[in-house]
Amino acid sequence: MWNPLPSTGVNSFFLDTFIFHLCFLSQLCLVFWSDYGLVIMSDPFLSIRRSGTSESSMEPLLHQLGQRLIRCAPRTLICRKYTHGNGNGADHPSTGSSHTTPVLLVSRLYQPANLREVGQESRQAGEMTCKSQRLMQQAGLIHPSNPGCYYYLPATVRAMEKLVRLIDQEMQGIGGQKLDMPSLCSAELWRSSERWDLMGKELFRLQDRHGVDYCLGPTHEEAVTTLVAHQASLSYRQLPILLYQITRKFRDEPKPRFGLLRGREFYMKDMYSFDVSEEAARHTYDSVCQAYGRLFSRLGLRCLRVQADAGNIGGTLSHEFQLPADIGEDRLLVCGGCSFAANEETLAPGETDCPRCPAGPLAESKGIEVGHTFYLGTKYSRVFNATFSNHQNRPVVSEMGCYGLGVTRILAAAVEVMSTEEAIRWPGLLAPYQVCVVPPKKGSKGSEEGAAQTEGLVHALLGGLPRLRGEVALDDRTQMTIGRRLKDAVRLGYPYVVVVGQGAQEETPRFEVICQQTDETMFLSKDQLVDLLGRVETV
Template sequence: MVPKRTSWMSSLSLRSLAASRHQARPYSQAPSGFPASHRACLSKIWLPTGGITASGEEDGHSKLIRAGYLRQSHAGIFHMLPLGQRVQEKLEKLIDKHMMQVGASKVSLSSISSQALWEKTNRLDGYGPELFRLNDRKETPYLLAPTHEEEITTLVSKLATSYKNLPIRLYQIGRKYRDEMRPRHGLLRSREFVMKDLYTFDATIESALQTYSEVRAAYSRLFDELKLPYLVAEASSGDIGGDLSHEYHLPSTVGEDNVLSCDSCTYVANEELAVARPRSSDKAQSLVKHCWHGITKDRSTLVTVWCMVPQELADSPVNTHAIKSIVPGLDSGVEDPKALWESVIKSATREAAEKPKTIHIVDQTYGNQTLEAADLSSATTEVEVIKSSQGGQPLNILKIQNGDSCAQCSSGTLRLQKAVELGHTFHLGTRYSEPLGANVQLRENITVPMQMGCHGIGVSRILGAVADHLADEKGLNWPRVIAPFEVVVIPGRGVEEGDAIRVYDYIAKGDGSQDSKATQPVDVVLDDRTESFPWKMKDADTVGYPIIVLLGRNWASEGLCEVQCRRLSVKKNVPLSDLPVCINDLLSQL
């Protein structure tokens, strides 16, 4: 039987409750009998959906735009619209919960940082053109911070002077800036982005490593709650510094990182640090001799790499990260290092304090072959040949390929996956505390620099990555924990507004049970707009609500709600009395 509508709502209609989908109704103008403070209605939210035709090969970012989550302001810069802001706020609350579990306090640091601080830590030149720089009216140089290690270290150094003040764990969620040369993939590589940064300060290395372990565990719990197939990879610390770091990746075809994982053991590493067992000698017949060229940032040294590679990989066979571990000053961004080197040689003079140098690096695939005199000929006065690591091991500097043997176990093979980096943890040691004077007194006359950690999560990047990873041909799909709304109720043509409101209330309040999590309240919204029933159903798929509840023909004839969950391929009719349990059961899987 169809539930009876209450008399105090009898004169209302869904059409009279709805506003245009392009104009929000102020809460103060909500019609009587429909308490705006208790019900979320799409007529009251500005949702600029519709009007954009889906492209043939639409990625997640395009779906975010078409569904009304965001709009581009300038290249690599975006405005977050109400739906997008709601997703971002839910993600921030999730992060807040897990940061509280590690005893972190939330702060808000200024987006403007002093260039003088960056000079003290020798990072100003390293970031180079990626920094947005500005001067105030007194010509004091500042920058828009892409990260806040210098500022937070300076702050803490003034407020904590004794080991008794430690440990300190401070985090913020705020806007960061990086002047990307080629912003791309929407929120995945933008010039203005939202990040969570946790900075930790400890008195000893042992305490700092314990903090690092606790934060890593919190990150795993956070990504588990998002129910994403993430990978945790050993990683390079890069420009941030430190000697221990891990990355949290989401496999994605639009990812810019390469992550290798073993199919037999637990080994996972970013391409920068990944190692594989040497390729077997039975492949030697298919290899060709190859010489790769590079140059150092100061243009004083030519780097050549000698190796044997498969013909199909001869264009770019080497792992530049492995070469940087041998020659830290390598500039991997130069397109034609050999031509640049020739100009260096021409400009070099006998009076120069430092003569140009050539370093020849010989990969283990080169075997027992010797470099001929013609190979070693150079216009430089100094030539160095490197054939092994400092530990005496043969060099392995070729890019790792799918199917290479794992170096950590005897039977596994490595799988190469494109991935998006969602989070990164760093043990910094004294990288920033020493140059910035962040010291604490352990006991009388004994002062030591603080041991630091930095732990980031790309908030806006997660939105873009999840959108791309879970989207299908119909639209977006959100994990329930960050979905703009967990459930949308869509009443069909002719359904009384009182019926729609009753279903909404029943879902929102649950069944009143305090003992079962299966029937707890959920975050629900009512689509009370004036558009047609088919339009609203298509729009719900585009927006990506985890669960859609339709009040259609079966509601009118039998009092049944149609429950749809696209990600779980569920479509079934449920009586109102069973609706909360059904919905919570589905949400628990999302």
């Protein structure tokens, strides 16, 4: 079905709505029939030529060219290369050439903005209690399942994959190594640390077919410490060890709410450090806090580091990373005169003055906790006997720290603090797609020329800006007006929306560019636009 055909000298078919230039590279070429016409696609490039003719009228031509017509069910594929029109693109099977990423056709994206609020699952999931939940549900980014559990729909998975890459960069930048630990944690392990009883109802518990008790790990201090303890000969020269994972975690919240902000299943980055001494462990602690700071700064999120309670994790030193927000469930007290900030629960009742400077009363604020760091000392390493050999070759118990980042919570918190009431705004690096191109309505005045302009533009973007491959969405729902599609694009928060409107048909074509991060609108030539988008940061 997917036989690739040798490319030949064809260079002119006629057209339906858009004209595409077929690249005559000495590459394979794919021809197929769809109910919108004949499509010829050369690999590995972006070019398609689609004909509006009927199958029968094309066949002789193809025969003449020594090519064989391939039938193919319409709309089988989202393009991985540039396809167009009503979404019936096809793709040359991947042959190992790595970067054949595409334009996304908006009509094909599974981001249903019309998910019914029916079924017990949805009702159980409760009211839409905050802006990020409402916006993300309405936009088809998430969909409620059981209480506190959500489907992450494709655009959200893209945003999350970007966030994971950023976190990987920052964690590996300070020496973190990524591993993956089982979700099923044995009761035996958790009884050793006394957390089996301590965690109470927050822990999801289950038994296997042999009646053995397990919990679903909300954090993995026990698991990672026992892993490191198993290493027979760990030398002081090998420390610090920083191990982290980015996995799904479980917590049976009494009152799941606020969408991804307080769920019962969520993705978390949890890192654990093992050091030779308290001094070294505090140094590691600082370097993780600094990496967190860099992460939030790259995301453009203002994040407060506040002194915090160690809760049931334990340890003697702890900080939370808080995004100030009205719906935040944590009450913070922040000094205007110095960098002091604290979770209210760490202060004595009635303590309102800054303990570090004479600036006077602390200001109250609310925050969403997106990260938490703990210096654990030897709380876990003592229990599981996680030791290393010191200079004198004697066993010494490691000093530990643990460090969490709420991955799905960061996504939702960013949407919460950056969005307007009606429109989603993302940290630039996390937007599922950087650019949305909106061509004219089919059949409108100048729509054919506009379509050709669109084609040239997308070609220029993908050809000239490799970093934008996979980042450009084309709103091909050309049965709709530009205005209606623009409204969608604004609501979904693409950082750059490019409208191919009247200006594109002037002698010097100009594209309307809406920079949603800065609320600027500009009219740019193709070259200026490529220049602008060439400066977009991606991860």
